Amino acid sequence: MKTREIAEFLSAELIGDGDVDITAVAAIATANVGEIAFVEKADIIISPAADCLIVPADFTANTASPQIRVKDPKLAFSLVAKKLKKYERRYFGKEHSIIAESADVRTVEIGAFATIGENSFIGEGCEIGDGVRIGKNVIIKRFTVIHPNCVIYENVQIGSNCVVHAGTVIGAEGFGYVRDENGEYHQFPQIGNVVIEDHVEIGANSCVDRGSLGETRIGEGTKIDNLVQIAHNVQIGKRVVIAAMSGVSGSSVIEDDVVIAGQVGIADHVTIRKGVTIGAKSAIFPGKVVGPGVWAGVPAQPIGEYKRQHAHLKGLGRLKTEVKELKKKMD
């Protein structure tokens, strides 16, 4: 893309040469010929070799590179990066994989040693990585990427433009048992399914369990990090963000636009209301309804209360001394 085309794509003002060829994005410190970088602050000092800079509207620093002025340089840079991404064929193709005869596979990007079960559908433009396991009756819509060695159990539905990173398991049986009079555990049936809507991204080595009788659902545009656990029958809304190593227990509901930081534990039958943020390492206890605002702690409390309590805790030694002195005086 020429610098002029990038400015047009961003509906943004270009200052400088519009005919420079840009082929890749790069960090400001290393950007070089043919590369575009971005700057977040107006007054940053730069000596870039970058062939184009995406800068904030109030950018003042002196630079010879063509500049594209935008409201949110990081966002603009991310959009340009996606635009510049070249599609390269990644996989060896279906001749090294095993695809059930009844499966309907509409993409050529099938990795080696992959397996696709009976009656499954893989839509146009999908990438199914090496060693991916896809069970029976799975539907994967269009342009979705399943990275190597993922396992998708039977009956799972995955939307379009999703990304699932390596080693993630979708549709395993949930953790539900009933104890008998002898203390033995019997599995409660785990025969539901998983529905993942469009534009969902899931990191590596995460788990999304199938519903026990109903479904586990992950809403459109939701992003989930590595090593995350989503239990059976969980309902996650749209544009939810869940950072690494967090877990959501059975039947909990996470409404739209929630942000969950890392290593959070959400117990079962919880409801997290629209737009709530849960701080890292927090815990939401069973059955709670949480909202609105920012919550932190074990159990999680509104952030203001959490901070106040921590301040009190810090002052506990002093308080103890004061009480001691009061006692002495009184005696």
Next chain:
Amino acid sequence: MKTREIAEFLSAELIGDGDVDITAVAAIATANVGEIAFVEKADIIISPAADCLIVPADFTANTASPQIRVKDPKLAFSLVAKKLKKYERRYFGKEHSIIAESADVRTVEIGAFATIGENSFIGEGCEIGDGVRIGKNVIIKRFTVIHPNCVIYENVQIGSNCVVHAGTVIGAEGFGYVRDENGEYHQFPQIGNVVIEDHVEIGANSCVDRGSLGETRIGEGTKIDNLVQIAHNVQIGKRVVIAAMSGVSGSSVIEDDVVIAGQVGIADHVTIRKGVTIGAKSAIFPGKVVGPGVWAGVPAQPIGEYKRQHAHLKGLGRLKTEVKELKKKMD
């Protein structure tokens, strides 16, 4: 199964038509023709299309469906679900896998691209999923299911009727190092093994490390969730439940009938006594002996103490104010 046969199987009273054919379990909200559902409360309002209902002994609601009255409807429903489960062949068979000549494989349910090492034994009725890796000298008894892409290292023993979900790794080397005078770490030998007894179920993407010199053992009927870590030389008793994202460090002992909630951390050389419950996100510090009762917190304390302390914490602001006022009065 006919409704009459189900009632007989449960040794329970049937009210209504005994000749209805039941082929599947379903949730009460969606159950339809040929399906059986369950109800937990006596007075629940239902308008089911279900062809059979498992209900509590004191069930009073008006319904046209045949009813089976039991003490524990959820348990009875789970047992019926297991009974109704139809066996379907899942895998493409051993012609697409690599099995060492010296291995003794007595099941036909071998997935594509699986590998089974020298001198390993896979018993009758087992299912070895696509892409499963089984090392040398592994023993897997009868009717055990290893889901796709699991890795079982050499010398591991797995009992009968176990289930291991996708991506789980059993028998990797434990995390034990000795530091030399230059600060370099040298691995302490990790050459022991893992023994998993009958009826154990392990979730997806979990890890059970082999013993360093001795063995790591998981007792009969124990159920382990997704993303759980069991370190080297851990001894887990019978009918233990460990929820997602919990970890047990080296050489700890978990006795029979223990329940460990999610995201719990159990340090090394700990003993958890028979029947103890550990609350979610709790930590047991190294070398502790815990029991009996319910424990919670970091470090874990008996639940009563934990709750009292939390109440005190909540009142800390008030306490501070009271001390301030006392001081003022005194002055």
Next chain:
Amino acid sequence: MKTREIAEFLSAELIGDGDVDITAVAAIATANVGEIAFVEKADIIISPAADCLIVPADFTANTASPQIRVKDPKLAFSLVAKKLKKYERRYFGKEHSIIAESADVRTVEIGAFATIGENSFIGEGCEIGDGVRIGKNVIIKRFTVIHPNCVIYENVQIGSNCVVHAGTVIGAEGFGYVRDENGEYHQFPQIGNVVIEDHVEIGANSCVDRGSLGETRIGEGTKIDNLVQIAHNVQIGKRVVIAAMSGVSGSSVIEDDVVIAGQVGIADHVTIRKGVTIGAKSAIFPGKVVGPGVWAGVPAQPIGEYKRQHAHLKGLGRLKTEVKELKKKMD
């Protein structure tokens, strides 16, 4: 090895027969003919069948076995174990795998159903396990072991003498998104790489994400346990130890010789100074610079302060009673 040769290898004094053949290490309780065990305490009571004992310098117990006296028996035992380890061919060889023509593979130890991408280099003496996925332009130096079903994404570099246990994913895209005005998340480019230096060991089912624009680096001699998360652009120094289920968020720096216990959460843009120890289940908040000493808690504090605060907390009930009594007296 003869007992004499082992003593020479350890530069240590041998008491007893120097001509006994030792072929394996074993635990003191089970050691038998041809096996060497170790004892950590001078006065331990032993009745070993072991054919050789590694003992502390002040060992006094009566034993007929040849003894080798060293300063650190556990370290000496670990070094001997490594020395005695017999190399056995483990894998079926490259005829069952798919290797790009442009890849340069210099080892014969390639597992079945493995895939190696274009322009990748696998050095002499490496072991690439069954079902391992190696992307394009990957470099793996010499004598490194990648256990089965690991996934190494494109452009990752791994040094010599490393070990990566089963199911671990190296080089997946980091978790970085930018939100637009409509609330939709767009991926910030994740096109950097991962560099893992020599003698690094990583456990099973862990994740090391690639840098977004720069690199994620793990320094020489660092040891990482199972189910650990290393986010994009993290810089980990030499001889760092990270126990199971801990996570390090984006762009954080862990300097040399740091020890991180289990289930620790380190937020983004943190610096952990050389030699610091972080206790289990602790949290380091974003942007913090931590050092030196031992830290614990959420948020982490110096261990002395942490313990004092816990003592205060335990005494909170008493303090409350004291204030009550003071109030009564005053009234």
